[in-house]
Amino acid sequence: MGAPKQKWTSEEEEALRRGVLKHGPGKWRTIQKDPEFSPVLSSRSNIDLKDKWRNLSFSASGLGSRDKLKVPRTKGPSSSTSPSSQTPLLLPSNKVAEALPSADPEKNSQDGKIPKYSSMVMEALHEIGDPNGSDIEAICHYIEQRHEVQANFRRLLTAKLRRLIAAKKIEKIDRAYKITESYGAKSLLATKSPSPKKDSAKPLKASQKGSLAVKSTALDAAAVAAMKVADTEAKAHLANEHMMEAERVLKLAEETESLVTLATEIYERCSRGEVLTIMQVAQSKAAAQIAMAAPNNNDAAGGASASGTTSEPAQEDTSIEALARRVQEHMTLASNPTARRHKFWETQPVGQFRDAADHSLADGAIEPPTPLSEVRADPYPLPAAFEWYTCDLDDDALLTDLYALLAHNYVEDDENMFRFNYSPAFLRWALRPPSFFRAWHIGVRAKESKKLVAFISGVPARIRARDDVVRMAEINFLCVHKKLRSKRLAPVLIREVTRRVHQENIWQAAYTAGVVLPTPITTCRYWHRSLNPKKLIDVGFSRLGPRMTMSRTVRLYKLPDAPLTPGFRQMELRDVAAVTRLLRAYLAKFVVAPDFDEMDVEHWLLPREDVVDSYLVESPETHEVTDFCSFYTLPSSVLNNANYATLKAAYSYYNVATKTPLQQLMNDALIVAKQKNYDVFNALDVMENESFLKELKFGPGDGQLHYYLYNYRIRNGIKPSELGLVLL
Incomplete structure (x- = not known):
């Protein structure tokens, strides 16, 4: 028992x-x-x-195990309405995450009348009903109009959206959210349960009950039968789902066992000092299994082969190799679990995830140049309502339109709290370097209104990859108006800028993205150093640390009033030649870096107000320029904050230290940035930046930046510290 x-x-x-x-x-x-x-x-x-x-x-x-699939009956008329009838029936109320006791304010309602944030989100998405999804602003507006919310509602809502995505109840497309088809179908089945009708008839007399009993018997039997059928169908559906889940778990267990075997083999061989790839281990493991499965004598081996007894190990070999390929392919995607296959990029001459273990592929161009006579002469077709437009940045009106497009539709953080705000002066600086091509400033306009709705740009550059200096295009500012992102304009923009770059006999390009595409040559992380901690905390950019007060935080990030290094001054035109020599010698140590000449240095590094700042150290005795540092200005718009509209940010650019310690040089850069009223100083962990980040109280950010090369392969990628290229 x-x-x-x-x-x-x-x-x-x-x-x-x-x-x-x-x-x-x-x-x-x-x-x-x-x-x-x-x-x-x-x-x-x-x-x-x-x-x-x-x-x-x-x-x-409020349900028992027997109540889950039954439709309740009402015994008589009721004058009150259940609280659950006040909101759409979208979510089963017995979901695990919502049954948990938590410190989350959405779960602390004592009277049970305040809906949970998950129910509010699902209600909002259901009622708004946008087939392309609803952005966080629309969801917030809907909920705030119908429910009382707390002051930190937006941050809580962002966290709840992430949980719902993880639970596969909703999905995120671009920056819009929608209910997943699978969950929507389940919710629809839940809402189709027939609701009981209220009996408004008067109570029957005893003499009438007997005469009506016979008439209602058939109806009662039919109702009971219908309920039994519905109950059986629901149970069958549930059993089928459980069976599918069991099959999935079984398959997952088999793959996990193979993966453990693979990992054990890798560990043992690496412990012996071997250098190997996942595919090498998988292939050797599979070969060993086949050898063990084969009989010792030749006759038996031949008989076994003829009878097919070796097919099982061969299948296991295939499964292990397939698993290894999947692991190899997805290792690059580890930082982005939601990444999908990229149908567009898999057709382009870029590094592919599937090629990671192929050591036969050499560094260099992936595809050879095409004869210029074969380059497409006509622009790629656009949807009928739009037209191509080459942007003239000397036109102030056009520059204003471009600024407005980027300011309202360009890069935002995941929580929709900040958006890059490139100034018109910055755009002119970034898009018009020496020998720029106006044809590479590509816009898309609406034919009727002439409104600029999309943009992409390229600028020419010389970039050294290992020992080869290659003419490339630096691609930037790909932006499509939020309302047009379902039109698939981005791939057309990329094809069009590629076509125009090819017309100048340039076949390679460099670009960055915040998402994982095939295939990054390296992935860098942003680090942030607070200069105005009170403002950063007020706008939600950062938060107070454990056991920290605002006054302690301000003291922690306090800087001296003036630079400490003797001879530290702003760069001038007369310094261009000296800075060029310093920079070229320094960048030579990195695997990928720009090949700057004096014209490039004059354009990119000579100070411009609120665009780029450069400082150097000049020896007081010899007047030799020994060290150099720079940063550019990229403010962000602060969204939905009543007190602040802009966050002024400095971004580390190129820094060279030969006599002054790099940490001291960058501390002086922080001091002058603070003097210029910057709120935060940002830096990537590229070049030698990692040597000063922690010491100067930089903190790691959430954002990553992936670097890519078009039609150029760098096998096995590089470390961030091997990258000497900063793209705006």
Whole structure:
């Protein structure tokens, strides 16, 4: 019979709730082993935890295990309406995440009348009903119009959206959110349960009951049969889902076992000092399995081959190799779990994930140049309502239109709190270097209104990749109006700028992106140094650290009033030649770097107000220029903040230290940036920047920047510290 089950105590239930809150539902063994909960749950098995959690989930939703699939009957008319009828029935109320006790304000309503944020989000998406999805502004506006929300509602909402995406209830397309098709179908089935009609008839007399009993028997039987059929269909559907889930888990277990085998082999061989790839291990492992499966004597081996007894190891070989390829292909995507295959980029001459283990591919051009006579002469077709437009940046009106397009539609952070705000002066500087091509400033306008709705640009550059100096185009400012992102204009813009670059007999390009595409040559991280910590905290850019007050934080980031290095001064025109020599010698140590001449240095590094600042150290004795540092200005618009509209940010550019320690040189750069009223100083961990970031109190940011080369392969990629290129 087994030991009788013991009743769960309140301490055990509370420990289970906190364990699920910490590790998530389904992690029963992890919860059992957690030292925080194991003393309380030591007498319970993982099956006990799973069963108890299911019961707690149903209890929190007001449903028992028998009530889940039944349609309730009403016994008579009711004058009140259930609170749940006030909002659309989109979410099953017994979802695990919503049954958890939490410090989340959305779950602390005492009277049960305040909907949870997840229900608010699903209600908003359902009611707005935009097939292309709704952005966070529309969701916020809908919820704020219908519910009372807290002051930190936006941050809580952003976190809730992430959880719903992780739970596959909603999906994010560009910057819009929509209910997933699979979850929407389930919700629709839930809403189609027939609701009972209220019986408004008067109570029957005793003499009438007998005469009506016979007439209602058939109807009652039909209703019961219908309910039984519906109940059976629902259970069958649920059983089918469970079967599919079991098959998925079984397959996952098999793949996990193969992966463990692969990882063990890699560990053992790496421990012996071998240098190898995943595919090499997979192939050798599979060959060993085939050899073990084959009989020792030749006759038996021939018989086994003829009878097909070696097919099973061969299939295992295939599965291991396939798994290794998948691991190899997706290792680059580890920082972006939601990344999808890129149908457009897989047709372009760029490094592909599938080529990561192919050592036969050499560095250099992926495709040879095409004869200029074969380059397409006509622009690529656009949708009928739009037309190509070559932008003249000398035209102030056009520059204003371009600024407006970028200011309202360009790069934003994930939480929609900040957006890059390139100034018109910055755009002229960035898009008109020496020997620029006006034809590479490509716009798309609406034919009727002539409004600029999309843009992409390229500028010529000489970039050294290992020992080869290659003429390339630096591609930047790809921007499509938010309302037109379903028109698939971005691939057309990329093809068109590629066509125009090819017309100048240039076949390679460099570009950056905040998302993972095939295939980055390196991935860098942004670091941030607070210069005005109070403002940064007020706008949500950063937050107070543990056990920190505002006054302590201000003191922590306080800087001297003036630079400390003797001879530290602003760069002037007469310094161009000396700075060029310094910069060329310094950049030669990196795998990928620009090949600057004096014209380039004069354009990119000579100071311009609120665009670029450059400083150098001149020896007081010899007047030799020994060190150099620079940063450019890129403010961000602060969205939805009543007190601040702009965040003034400096971005580290090119820095060379030969006599002055780099940390001291950059500390002086921070001081002058503070003097110029910058709020934050940002830097990528490229070149030798990593040597001063932590020491000067930079903090790692959430954002990553991926560097790419078009039609040029650098096998195995490079480290951020091997990159000497900064793209705006």
